[in-house]
Amino acid sequence: MSLLTSASAASRWRGYEYFKEGRVSALEDLGSSRFRALVAGHQSRPYAVTIDLAHLRQSSCTCPHAAGRKVICKHMVAVFFTVFPEEAARFYADVLREEQEWEEAQADRADKLIQYVRRLKKKDAQDRLLEVLEIGPDWLWDRFLRDYVE
Numbered sequence: 001m002s003l004l005t006s007a008s009a010a011s012r013w014r015g016y017e018y019f020k021e022g023r024v025s026a027l028e029d030l031g032s033s034r035f036r037a038l039v040a041g042h043q044s045r046p047y048a049v050t051i052d053l054a055h056l057r058q059s060s061c062t063c064p065h066a067a068g069r070k071v072i073c074k075h076m077v078a079v080f081f082t083v084f085p086e087e088a089a090r091f092y093a094d095v096l097r098e099e100q101e102w103e104e105a106q107a108d109r110a111d112k113l114i115q116y117v118r119r120l121k122k123k124d125a126q127d128r129l130l131e132v133l134e135i136g137p138d139w140l141w142d143r144f145l146r147d148y149v150e
């Protein structure tokens with residue numbers, strides 16, 4: 001397991017932002033895949049972070065989320081990206097690609113829905129419309145009545 005895959009998706013993204021914002025300082029290579037740094041958070045004092053890439057559970061951070069718990073927090077992710085900026089670049093490229101794929105999938109689904117509606121026979125279209133008005137929010141029902149019926 002890598003540090004990145006051990007972090008939650010939210011911690012990965014916030015850690016990336018902290019890295020980009022330059023919140024990591026005083027980085028030290030302790031040897032044996034261990035790194036120590038300070039990370040500016042919301043408190044006035046920065047958090048003290050140690051990441052141990054060979055023994056992830058030995059990683060630590062003084063923030064309330066991670067202190068005393070074996071979790072990978074956003075501050076550890078920010079330190080990881082500072083040590084390995086090429087991993088940060090890859091992470092960001094992956095995020096962009098996933099967003100693009102999601103948008104393309106949504107556009108495909110919208111196209112399919114439009115094609116389906118255009119092919120509906122009148123009776124089926126009437127039934128589907130009544131279904132939508134029935135399960136939709138009240139404002140939709142009110143607006144439909146006001147705009148087309150009353």
Ligand SMILES: [Zn+2]
Nearest residue numbers: 061063073075
């Ligand atoms: Zn932390």
